[in-house]
Amino acid sequence: MPSHLAKLLRSRLSIIADHAWRDRDGAGHLAALQNVSEEISKWTTAHRTELDAQLRHYLANASYQKALAHLESAEVKSATN
Structure with a gap:
């Protein structure tokens, strides 16, 4: 599920970059x-209880680049374990 959020x-x-x-x-x-911002908000609401505190913090404060970096860091960690 976090992969959908990352997407x-x-x-x-x-x-934004376009x-x-x-x-x-x-x-x-x-x-x-x-x-897309509304979709992020909906996803966050639906999956809030599944997210770690740091990711919830980033999403609640619309720190979306930090949220993505957090997800990517978690993906790298899980891939190396």
């Missing part, structure tokens, strides 16, 4: 950003 977080970062889209279609870009 959503990466999608959000990708949307300046050409933003410049070409500001409303569409904003709508996509709002949509």
Whole structure:
């Protein structure tokens, strides 16, 4: 399940980084950003009890880059064990 969250977080970062889209279609870009942010919020609400305290903190404070780094760090740790 955290892999789905990581996918959503990466999608959000990708949307933010797409300046050409933003410049070409500001409303569409904003709508996509709002949509993925809502999906992150829904996922967080549905899986809150399954998340560690640090990840919950990052998500509650919309520190999405930190949340993604936390997930990626956990993936690396589990892959090396």
